[in-house]
Amino acid sequence: MDYYLIIDILGVIAFSISGVLSSMKKKMDPFGILIIAFVTSVGGGTLRDILIGFPVAWMRNLTYVHVILATTVFAIIFRKKLIFFRRSLFLFDTVGIGLYTIIGVEKGLAADFPPIICIAIGTMTACFGGVIRDILCNEIPLLFRTKEIYATACILGGITYFILLKLQLSSEVVFTLSGAVVIIVRSLAVYFDLRLPSVYFHSEEK
Amino acid sequence: MDYYLIIDILGVIAFSISGVLSSMKKKMDPFGILIIAFVTSVGGGTLRDILIGFPVAWMRNLTYVHVILATTVFAIIFRKKLIFFRRSLFLFDTVGIGLYTIIGVEKGLAADFPPIICIAIGTMTACFGGVIRDILCNEIPLLFRTKEIYATACILGGITYFILLKLQLSSEVVFTLSGAVVIIVRSLAVYFDLRLPSVYFHSEEK
Amino acid sequence: MDYYLIIDILGVIAFSISGVLSSMKKKMDPFGILIIAFVTSVGGGTLRDILIGFPVAWMRNLTYVHVILATTVFAIIFRKKLIFFRRSLFLFDTVGIGLYTIIGVEKGLAADFPPIICIAIGTMTACFGGVIRDILCNEIPLLFRTKEIYATACILGGITYFILLKLQLSSEVVFTLSGAVVIIVRSLAVYFDLRLPSVYFHSEEK
Numbered sequence: 001m002d003y004y005l006i007i008d009i010l011g012v013i014a015f016s017i018s019g020v021l022s023s024m025k026k027k028m029d030p031f032g033i034l035i036i037a038f039v040t041s042v043g044g045g046t047l048r049d050i051l052i053g054f055p056v057a058w059m060r061n062l063t064y065v066h067v068i069l070a071t072t073v074f075a076i077i078f079r080k081k082l083i084f085f086r087r088s089l090f091l092f093d094t095v096g097i098g099l100y101t102i103i104g105v106e107k108g109l110a111a112d113f114p115p116i117i118c119i120a121i122g123t124m125t126a127c128f129g130g131v132i133r134d135i136l137c138n139e140i141p142l143l144f145r146t147k148e149i150y151a152t153a154c155i156l157g158g159i160t161y162f163i164l165l166k167l168q169l170s171s172e173v174v175f176t177l178s179g180a181v182v183i184i185v186r187s188l189a190v191y192f193d194l195r196l197p198s199v200y201f202h203s204e205e206k
Numbered sequence: 207m208d209y210y211l212i213i214d215i216l217g218v219i220a221f222s223i224s225g226v227l228s229s230m231k232k233k234m235d236p237f238g239i240l241i242i243a244f245v246t247s248v249g250g251g252t253l254r255d256i257l258i259g260f261p262v263a264w265m266r267n268l269t270y271v272h273v274i275l276a277t278t279v280f281a282i283i284f285r286k287k288l289i290f291f292r293r294s295l296f297l298f299d300t301v302g303i304g305l306y307t308i309i310g311v312e313k314g315l316a317a318d319f320p321p322i323i324c325i326a327i328g329t330m331t332a333c334f335g336g337v338i339r340d341i342l343c344n345e346i347p348l349l350f351r352t353k354e355i356y357a358t359a360c361i362l363g364g365i366t367y368f369i370l371l372k373l374q375l376s377s378e379v380v381f382t383l384s385g386a387v388v389i390i391v392r393s394l395a396v397y398f399d400l401r402l403p404s405v406y407f408h409s410e411e412k
Numbered sequence: 413m414d415y416y417l418i419i420d421i422l423g424v425i426a427f428s429i430s431g432v433l434s435s436m437k438k439k440m441d442p443f444g445i446l447i448i449a450f451v452t453s454v455g456g457g458t459l460r461d462i463l464i465g466f467p468v469a470w471m472r473n474l475t476y477v478h479v480i481l482a483t484t485v486f487a488i489i490f491r492k493k494l495i496f497f498r499r500s501l502f503l504f505d506t507v508g509i510g511l512y513t514i515i516g517v518e519k520g521l522a523a524d525f526p527p528i529i530c531i532a533i534g535t536m537t538a539c540f541g542g543v544i545r546d547i548l549c550n551e552i553p554l555l556f557r558t559k560e561i562y563a564t565a566c567i568l569g570g571i572t573y574f575i576l577l578k579l580q581l582s583s584e585v586v587f588t589l590s591g592a593v594v595i596i597v598r599s600l601a602v603y604f605d606l607r608l609p610s611v612y613f614h615s616e617e618k
Contacts, residue, residue: 029608031564038532046463051252051262056463059529117265120244135341135547152237196235257458257468323471326450341547358443402441 011099016071018092043129097126098183119158149189157182217305221247222277249335303332304389325364355395363388423511427453428483455541509538510595531570561601569594
């Protein structure tokens with residue numbers, strides 16, 4: 001439980017910073033930045049909890065709200081230091097999706113859903129916050145920029161989770177390794193500019 | 207129950223193909239296509255179940271997931287055949303909204319909502335998946351392109367449903383006829399380029 | 413309870429008109445206008461009820477639907493009179509967010525959430541309908557146009573609510589005064605063109 005919360009908080013921090021960086025690029029005011037940070041952090045988990053039928057996590061545990069507030073204030077104050085990480089917005093985003101994917105998978109398992117649904121829940125948990133962030137910042141969602149390996153990384157991490165689970169490893173090892181798969185796949189894809197082949201119609205129609 | 211599921215599955219297939227066709231136009235990768243197909247198929251029903259307070263259908267019944275996966279793989283492999291249907295994207299979409307409208311109306315009735323709310327639920331079930339599809343593909347929702355008879359067809363089908371229900375016809379007849387109304391109204395509107403009159407301000411302001 | 417419903421209905425009327433005005437600018441057909449009016453009015457409250465886990469208010473109380481229908485028909489018929497209010501779209505919007513913020517705060521309290529969560533619920537109740545309206549009308553959400561004092565007004569109204577509550581004033585006084593704070597802050601901000609300072613990176617990067 002405690003271990004669970006700590007990991008969750010790390011994801012919240014990672015996504016809050018990613019939200020702050022996105023919204024500062026749009027020259028938003030402090031409250032706008034806070035809202036974007038908030039939505040980016042808890043959007044995916046909120047969708048997950050609503051779909052599963054769980055009470056929404058951040059509404060009953062003020063830890064989330066305090067962490068988002070503190071992270072946002074911290075990120076705004078130290079924005080000139082953060083600028084060195086600006087090109088690395090993807091780093092925070094990547095750590096975030098790694099953590100959130102596996103948290104989502106585990107919440108799906110806790111609600112007794114079959115593996116394929118758990119992987120879908122994990123992928124949504126990871127990707128939905130960022131999709132909302134991009135829509136609210138009026139950018140095309142990073143998730144859907146063609147051929148990026150993004151949701152794919154989450155799906156592969158989810159599959160890894162269930163393979164490792166079959167091998168009866170300890171839950172911490174399963175969590176860490178499958179989360180690492182998401183982060184490594186996404187990072188390698190960005191670093192080596194790997195892309196999935198696109199599928200489209202070979203037609204001369206407009 | 208079985209009859210219900212079969213109709214539901216037909217709608218899922220129709221909307222999955224419509225999602226695959228939309229996303230292939232955007233040259234998405236296979237996983238992106240799968241996600242768009244998935245969201246297009248189950249988005250409307252998910253909204254419906256959350257609003258009604260039902261458990262979300264596709265999360266507890268893997269049939270949906272398998273059908274979407276199979277349809278997507280099939281549609282990607284046979285995309286060169288599907289190209290002949292490309293201009294007919296509206297066909298799949300139209301069959302989909304016909305089926306989903308009436309499924310939505312019936313689920314509303316099952317939850318004991320008044321007719322007007324059932325019609326609203328049916329229209330949302332039918333239209334919401336396509337709205338999400340269009341937003342994620344970064345196009346203006348087909349639903350809101352001015353003066354198209356789209357949601358209007360769903361509303362008319364829903365009204366037909368309750369008129370036929372008053373006539374005490376068998377539930378299959380009511381379902382089939384009112385679903386057909388949606389499909390026919392939408393098809394005729396596209397074929398004859400019928401449009402509703404728009405309402406706007408007669409003003410020279412920008 | 414009755415008092416509650418009356419206030420709620422006033423908010424529904426205000427937001428319906430704001431939705432009708434927005435959609436008429438886009439030359440939508442009558443059904444499109446109705447849908448936008450509907451979503452603008454109940455979108456925020458629907459999100460609130462789903463997040464809290466309450467049954468969705470408008471689905472069980474036809475008063476909302478009737479009010480939205482009547483307001484929409486009225487607004488369409490008298491659109492040439494409403495034109496004088498066109499530049500005052502913000503007025504309806506402002507009254508709406510004032511009412512909805514405090515309704516949201518009170519529903520959060522009724523569900524026993526801590527103050528900070530209640531303020532977040534109130535702000536979402538107020539802002540979400542308008543965000544959906546703007547997205548469906550294909551405009552950048554008013555909420556996120558940089559530096560506008562919009563959500564900020566809701567947050568200040570929410571904070572006022574809890575300060576007044578501490579002072580043990582009657583619930584009507586608390587409701588009215590804190591709602592007025594939202595409306596006054598927003599109006600003054602628009603009138604005097606007050607804006608929050610934006611926070612951004614001082615960098616020459618693109």
